[in-house]
Amino acid sequence: AQTVTQSQPEMSVQEAETVTLSCTYDTSESDYYLFWYKQPPSRQMILVIRQEAYKQQNATENRFSVNFQKAAKSFSLKISDSQLGDAAMYFCASLETSGSRLTFGEGTQLTVNP
Amino acid sequence: GAVVSQHPSRVICKSGTSVKIECRSLDFQATTMFWYRQFPKQSLMLMATSNEGSKATYEQGVEKDKFLINHASLTLSTLTVTSAHPEDSSFYICSAPFNEQYFGPGTRLTVT
Numbered sequence: 001a002q003t004v005t006q007s008q009p010e011m012s013v014q015e016a017e018t019v020t021l022s023c024t025y026d027t028s029e030s031d032y033y034l035f036w037y038k039q040p041p042s043r044q045m046i047l048v049i050r051q052e053a054y055k056q057q058n059a060t061e062n063r064f065s066v067n068f069q070k071a072a073k074s075f076s077l078k079i080s081d082s083q084l085g086d087a088a089m090y091f092c093a094s095l096e097t098s099g100s101r102l103t104f105g106e107g108t109q110l111t112v113n114p
Numbered sequence: 115g116a117v118v119s120q121h122p123s124r125v126i127c128k129s130g131t132s133v134k135i136e137c138r139s140l141d142f143q144a145t146t147m148f149w150y151r152q153f154p155k156q157s158l159m160l161m162a163t164s165n166e167g168s169k170a171t172y173e174q175g176v177e178k179d180k181f182l183i184n185h186a187s188l189t190l191s192t193l194t195v196t197s198a199h200p201e202d203s204s205f206y207i208c209s210a211p212f213n214e215q216y217f218g219p220g221t222r223l224t225v226t
Contacts, residue, residue, distance in 0.1 A: 035214075043152075043205060045217035091157060100146055100211045104157045 002027045002094050006105035013082045014113050020067075021077045021108045023092030031097040034068065036077045039107075040088040048090070051075065079110075087112045116142045118210050120218035127198055127225055135193045135221045137164075137208030143188035144210035149181075152205045152220075164191040164208075198225040 003026045013019035025034065036048040051059045051068050058066050063083075067076045079086055092105040117140040127133045137147055145166045150158040162183050163171040170183035180202075182194040195202050203225045208218045 043207075043220050045158075045207065045209075047214060050214065089155075095215075100215075101148060101160060101163065102209075102215055107155075107157050109155065 002029075002032075002096060002103040004092050004094050004103050004105035006092055006108050008108045009106070010109045010111070012111040012113060013079070015082055015084060017082055018078060018080045019082055019110065021079075021090055021092075021110070023075045023077070023105055025073050025075060025092070025094050025103075025105075027073075027094060027096060029096040029098060033095045033097065034066075034075045035093045035095065035102070036064070036066070036075075037091045037093060037104075038086075038088045039091065040085075045091075049077065082112050084112050084114060086110060116140075116210075116212045116216045118208065118216045118218040120206075120208055120221050122221060123219060124222045125224070127223070129199055129225055130197055132194055132196045133198055133223060135195075135206055135208075135223070137191045137193070137210075137218050139189045139210045139212070139216070142210075142212045144191075144212065145188060147185065147191040147208055147210045148215075149183060149191075149193050150207040150209070152207060154205075158207060161193075166191075195223065198223070200225045 005024045032053045034051045038046045049061045063080045089107045093102045119138045121136045147164040149161045164183045164185040166185040172178045185191045207220045209215045
């Protein structure tokens with residue numbers, strides 16, 4: 001069974017600064033995917049970034065990048081040049097390629113201060 | 115990208131009545147859909163996996179007679195909350211996989 005843990009219930013960052021959200025996971029599978037989802041106040045789940053476990057290169061999407069440490073089972077999200085619109089709940093999630101169900105972490109509420 | 119819709123977005127019902135929530139994949143076919151429940155400031159809790167043409171698979175602790183799931187077609191899954199009680203008030207989200215998971219906008223259920 002997969003588990004995903006986010007140890008930071010809340011984080012805050014000043015506008016234009018950089019913030020890193022932490023995530024650790026556990027899986028018995030060798031092939032899996034990792035994701036970061038954003039849930040703004042509208043509560044629509046939005047995919048921020050995904051990482052295939054077999055890829056060593058860290059995924060990046062504009063201001064969002066990850067630090068994927070496979071041996072340590074760590075998958076942190078870095079948000080650069082934070083914007084007010086980045087304020088949201090962020091969920092880390094894993095997906096084993098043998099199935100199609102996501103396992104979510106507890107979430108981190110990010111506040112961006114102007 | 116692919117779109118998943120949910121209807122209604124908000125519903126208020128009286129205790130003891132039933133309410134149906136629809137989840138549709140608008141531009142792709144989904145043999146599997148997932149139903150989640152989310153309490154304020156908490157994570158998504160998987161309730162069940164909806165399978166087109168077969169019975170849903172419920173997570174441990176979820177009452178299948180209370181939360182009826184029907185995957186009527188390749189683009190529609192419904193969740194019916196039967197004999198609703200105030201403790202069923204929550205935010206319900208569906209998702210469907212299509213290369214990645216696409217989420218519906220959610221349904222806020224309030225039982226009075």
